[in-house]
Structures are given as structure tokens and as C-alpha cells.
Amino acid sequence: MSTIMVTGASRGIGAELTGILTARGDRVLALVRDPAGLPEGAEAIVADLADPARLASALPAVGHLDALVHCAGISDPGPVDGIGVELWQRELNVNLVAPAELTRILLPALRSARGQVVFVNSGxxxxxxxxxxxxxxxxxxxxSLADALRAEETGVVRVSTVYPGNTDTDMQRQLRAELQADYDPSRATSAATVAATIAQVLDMPADAMVVDLRMVPPNPIPHPTRMPGR
Structure with a gap:
């Protein structure tokens, strides 16, 4: 049994991955803002990635961690002339600063286990x-965080990045609705497929490491490029 922390574990790719891991008997430490919807068997850790400075106080003591999977993320589309400081800070905090801080805090436990860090990025x-x-x-x-960490932890902690393309999640549907853009889920990759691929990355034998893995649906939906009314 492995001990694995998954962020964003109550929705989308994170929830699917948590379900896969708990079903096969792994211990999953699920970092979420709200434990509602968390797959059965996961251990909830309630924390807000928008406030990275408070992460250290929210985490329990972890002496041995086989893997840390950064699944959580947010996206607030908008043109450069419409993005204010508050949105920039929130997006960077959740998507970049919090993963960096969480990794820093947990590196001793990951080193002890000669474990893995998987960053779920994006195209x-x-x-x-x-x-x-x-x-x-x-x-x-x-x-850049993943690349630097991989170089620093060579031979100790394996570091992988997965880059999913259009994925059928609640966030994707919400974004398309906000942008009044057409959406066809049959042209997106399922969250279950992405999660199963991440599980395969975690299962790589100790003598190999996935560095960068990009996934795209065979017939992807074009990304919206205009705000409604513009």
C-alpha cells in the first residue's frame, strides 16, 4: 500500500484519480477545500490553495509519502486589458505558488520514501x-517548477508532468458556458482517462521516470478566443 497525497481530490481528474487509488488499496490523503463529493476511503485534509501561507498549519505530520499529485487548478479567462491584480494573484497562488509551497513542505517525507511528484499541467x-x-x-x-525540482532531486525524488488537453470536467463545462462557446464532450478526453494515465505514471518501475507526457483528444474542440460581447 502506498501513501499518496492528491490535491483537488473532490472534483474532475483529482476525484477520478482518488477513486482509482483508494479502490486498489492505497492510502490517499485528499487535500480539498470542501470534502463533499470526496470518494469513499480517502482521508480529507481541508485547506485553501488560494492562501498558500496557511498550508503548513493545515497539514498533518507526514513522515513518509510515496507520491504527491498536484491536480487542483483554476482558470479565469480574460483579455490582458481585463485582468486585474486580484485575479492574477489568485490564479498564480492556486496554480503555482501553492504547489511550490506544498512540495517544499512535503519534500522530507518524499525523500524518505524515494517518492514521486506528479504535476498535472495543461497544454x-x-x-x-x-x-x-x-x-x-x-x-x-x-x-519551470517541475523542471527545476527534477534537476534538484535527481536520483532521490522522481518528478513528472502530465499535460492534458481538452478534458471533460465540470470546470471545462463551466468555462465554455461563461464564454458562450459550443461544447461537445465527445471531442474531449474523459477525466477518467486522464486519471488512469496518471495512475500509470505513478506505477512506473523505480528504474524509470516519465518526464513530460502530453495528452490530447483525437478531434479536439477549438479553444474560445473571444469574450462574449467583444
């Missing part, structure tokens, strides 16, 4: 376009 972490400046910047920063 926007590799390239982005109109309306996604804040989200893309936070995810590009997350890629």
Missing part, C-alpha cells in the same frame, strides 16, 4: 493564446 503550460494569459502564465511557471 496551456506549453503554449497559449487569447484570453488565457493568466492561466497560461501560471501553468508555464508550473512547468
Amino acid at each position: 496551456a503550460g506549453l503554449s497559449t493564446g487569447p484570453l488565457w494569459a493568466a492561466y497560461g502564465a501560471s501553468k508555464a511557471g508550473l512547468k
Whole structure:
């Protein structure tokens, strides 16, 4: 049995992954804002990633951690001329600063286990376009965090990044609705498929490591590029 912490474990990819891990007997420490909807068998840790400075006080003592999976994330689309400081700070806190702080706090436990860190990024972490400046910047920063951590922890902690494309989650549906954009879930990858792939990354034998893994649906839905009314 492995001990694995998953952020964003009550929704989307995080919930699907938590279900897979608990069903096979792993101990899952599920970091969530609200434990409602958390898959049965997971141990809830209630914390708000929008406030990274409080993470240390919210975490229980963890002496041995086989893996940390960063699934949580937010996206607030908007043009550069419409994104204020508050939105920039929230997006960067949840998508970048909190993963960095959580990783820092848990590195001793990960080193003890010779464990793994998996960052669930996005195609926007590799390239982005109109309306996604804040989200893309936070995810590009997350890629840099993963790359630096991998170099620093060579031979001790394995570090992987998974880049899903369009994924059928509540967040994706909500974004499309806000942007008044067409949405066809059959042209998106399911959250279950992404979660199963992350589980495979976690299951890599100790003599191998996935560095970057990009996933896209075969017939992806174009990203919205305009705000309603503009």
C-alpha cells in the first residue's frame, strides 16, 4: 500500500484519480477545500490553495509519502486589458505558488520514501493564446517548477508532468458556458482517462521516470478566443 497525497481530490481528474487509488488499496490523503463529493476511503485534509501561507498549519505530520499529485487548478479567462491584480494573484497562488509551497513542505517525507511528484499541467503550460494569459502564465511557471525540482532531486525524488488537453470536467463545462462557446464532450478526453494515465505514471518501475507526457483528444474542440460581447 502506498501513501499518496492528491490535491483537488473532490472534483474532475483529482476525484477520478482518488477513486482509482483508494479502490486498489492505497492510502490517499485528499487535500480539498470542501470534502463533499470526496470518494469513499480517502482521508480529507481541508485547506485553501488560494492562501498558500496557511498550508503548513493545515497539514498533518507526514513522515513518509510515496507520491504527491498536484491536480487542483483554476482558470479565469480574460483579455490582458481585463485582468486585474486580484485575479492574477489568485490564479498564480492556486496554480503555482501553492504547489511550490506544498512540495517544499512535503519534500522530507518524499525523500524518505524515494517518492514521486506528479504535476498535472495543461497544454496551456506549453503554449497559449487569447484570453488565457493568466492561466497560461501560471501553468508555464508550473512547468519551470517541475523542471527545476527534477534537476534538484535527481536520483532521490522522481518528478513528472502530465499535460492534458481538452478534458471533460465540470470546470471545462463551466468555462465554455461563461464564454458562450459550443461544447461537445465527445471531442474531449474523459477525466477518467486522464486519471488512469496518471495512475500509470505513478506505477512506473523505480528504474524509470516519465518526464513530460502530453495528452490530447483525437478531434479536439477549438479553444474560445473571444469574450462574449467583444
